[in-house]
Amino acid sequence: MKPQKLSPGLLTALADFEQEGSAGLLRHAMTMGVVPSLGTPKPERTVVFIECDKNANFDQLADQGIIINQPKGTMRTGFLPLESLDVLSDDRRVKRIISSRYRRTRMDVAAGRVHIPQFRNTNHLNGQGVVIGIVDTGIDPRHPAFTGRILRIWDQTLSGPGVTEGGYGLELTGANLTASRDTHGHGTHVAGMATGNDSTFGGVAPGARIVFVKTDFQDAHISDGVRYIFRVARDLQQPAVVNLSLGGHWDAHDGTDPMAQIITSESGPGRIVCCAAGNEGNDNIHGQTSLTANNEGTMRFKIPNNSIRDAFLNGWYSGAARLEVSVRTPGGFVTTPQPVITSGSATRSYNLADARVRVTTPKADPANGDCHFVIQASALSPGAKAAGGTWQLILRNASTSKAVVDVWAIDDQNGTEVVFTGSSKQDSMKIGSPGCAIGAITCAAFTTKKQWRDIDGITRTVALMLGDVSDFSSEGPLRNNVSKPDVAAPGAMIVSALSRDSSPKRSNMLDGQHFVDAGTSMATPFIAGTVALLLQRNPQLDPAAVRNLLRAAAKIPNKAVGTFHPKWGFGLVDAQRL
């Protein structure tokens, strides 16, 4: 054996094999081309590169089980038993034997697609001097991608005295960071994308420092989290970008809800918030109808059979009009038309033969002057599933003003099981709060990868269109016609940091430290990391300046720069144009 001809990785694997046998090879099998025998009659084998004399003929080595795939060339590939490395290395025509490695999906596939490495290298940027704040499911503080860079975690889910911005939860620093866990995995993945320091799947701004808020996802607490991050950054005299890869559809979809207002008011020079647009691009969660004076219309919606306990409708229309609202169940039973109620509680409950329906119709919302109604459809028995089938929302315009009514359907798991059917369903205005915050940068998702090899070596493929806006990405504009989303960024399929306390599907795991995920959740930290680089270059950038920079660097394929599309926003950001 001539060990000096073997690559270090191969030598290490060989040493483990010699010490522990087949079991010792297993730890290398995920990253190297080694095939442990694991009790089969076949010997341990390895896939290698062979640097050798160009015209060397290795046919006689086949007796040793050594298969070299190319008859000529100075760099060839081969497959051989481990024990035959001896013979191969002794052959004077062989200069070097190098282990073959698995090449996996890299976050840098996404980063390279939008020229992040070039932008960083040309401008000598890595996010140093900037705080990246994330409000999410938690972060794995022991993941090597974040070593030494997590400044604080405000864990809102732990018992404690809280912080200035909210007297609940526990603030953790230093060695105590590990008291907070990310059992969901989403927050760690997002953090990895924005700022992971990882040689294989690095983040966009690996030099930034992290302030993390592990939240219970109440929008009031998320709002507190945004204020907390900006306050910590202000105390450090550093600019900050906050990442919010979360959302819902309980709001007016026009930026006037309180969380969106807080985001807009807290943003300013050196204080930027990036939000996800939402993932309802394939779901008919938005319905719209237009009613002239004294006219009636219906909006059909469907509740799946035996699936959810409560269905909610969140409806909005101009305060100049006045509607009477009623609901018809799948069994044909209907509630009494309910007008705007201006005195006392505006909620009425109706126990029909096949459902319990609660209708709330207060007077105009002071935040935007529009009328807001809420419908809750449930089973008659508490805890039972709501009646599945086609329901109708019946609206009568009792005023002399035209009413354009927008309604969003939500199930009791905050999901998309309740959908509009018929002519009222609309593939638009599906960006809820905080994505609809006027002061935030709202991010759509773009597909840069659709295939990966999982931890068990199985190739996985998703049915997304490569090089296109991801079909699940929610469409704008806002209900008040404001152009959102702002820009698109890689959001599928993205590899990033895996929280050791989470349990993703094995089909989504690449190894013990990385997994693949998709969503506008993934596009947002891409932009947040990019904003961190921009803030490192100019710490005084305000939201309007950042938005203008990103929009000017973005483009929809085959369209002029500056063209807006409700799904793309102003297009895919190209960092080389920043």
Next chain:
Amino acid sequence: MDYNKLDADLIAQLGEAPAGADEKPLSVFIHTTKAPGADEEAFLKDLGHKGDIAGRELFTASLSPRAIDKLSSQPWVRYLKLSRQLRPLDDK
């Protein structure tokens, strides 16, 4: 209870129960007509509010229905909105 100051979600959550019933606290946004002064801050503290309002006109609180009832009657309170549950946006 001044229902004119409550949003639809909060009204629906409180339901048709008599105002001020002793139920579990609700997370709300409070929008005031101006940044609360010392008296207003003391009132909020009495109702169980924790956290620094710091000259803000829009802030959050966790309040019982009884506290919401009392707060809604204050002239310096513009409106109260229910906090809602959101979710992570990965495409599962």
